[in-house]
Amino acid sequence: xxxxxxxxxxxxxxxxxxxxxxxxxxxxxxxxxxxxxxxxxxxxxxxxxxxxxxxxxxxxxxxxxxxxxxxxxxxxxxxxxxxxxxxxxxxxxxxxxxxxxxxxxxxxxxxxxxxxxxxxxxxxxxxxxxxxxxxxxxxxxxxxxxxxxxxxxxxxxxxxxxxxxxxxxxxxxxxxx
Numbered sequence: 769x770x771x772x773x774x775x776x777x778x779x780x781x782x783x784x785x786x787x788x789x790x791x792x793x794x795x796x797x798x799x800x801x802x803x804x805x806x807x808x809x810x811x812x813x814x815x816x817x818x819x820x821x822x823x824x825x826x827x828x829x830x831x832x833x834x835x836x837x838x839x840x841x842x843x844x845x846x847x848x849x850x851x852x853x854x855x856x857x858x859x860x861x862x863x864x865x866x867x868x869x870x871x872x873x874x875x876x877x878x879x880x881x882x883x884x885x886x887x888x889x890x891x892x893x894x895x896x897x898x899x900x901x902x903x904x905x906x907x908x909x910x911x912x913x914x915x916x917x918x919x920x921x922x923x924x925x926x927x928x929x930x931x932x933x934x935x936x937x938x939x940x941x942x943x944x945x
């Protein structure tokens with residue numbers, strides 16, 4: 769857009785697709801991160817085994833980082849971004865654009881780390897993380913639908929649909945253990 773104070777017009781060049789974050793892509797990555805953290809926390813907390821919350825938290829964080837990097841790299845491969853000569857830079861941007869995957873895993877990691885000073889058990893922290901992540905899924909789904917211009921009814925339906933994913937993980941955790 770040109771402004772009189774600027775001598776030259778700035779070109780209206782859009783940002784590369786790999787680094788452009790819309791509410792929908794942020795939701796996708798955030799939901800993915802919440803589901804990943806929930807499933808890993810549930811799987812790593814096995815009854816009868818010694819509690820290792822620090823190790824479990826590290827595995828969740830490393831898996832979120834690896835998943836974000838893999839998803840960003842998949843964008844690079846899918847869009848053949850490396851063919852234009854700026855592959856490494858654009859590829860790194862695509863991987864860094866997956867930050868919501870890692871951020872969404874942080875509440876679970878923090879809850880697990882609070883068990884290290886023996887404030888509560890790892891199982892209690894995992895159960896709390898599963899409930900919190902389910903509520904975050906509901907809120908994130910409703911918020912994203914609202915920010916996309918949907919009405920309250922449609923937004924609440926979107927939140928409930930996202931929340932059902934968390935409830936499935938909670939049910940699977942209860943049934944498997």
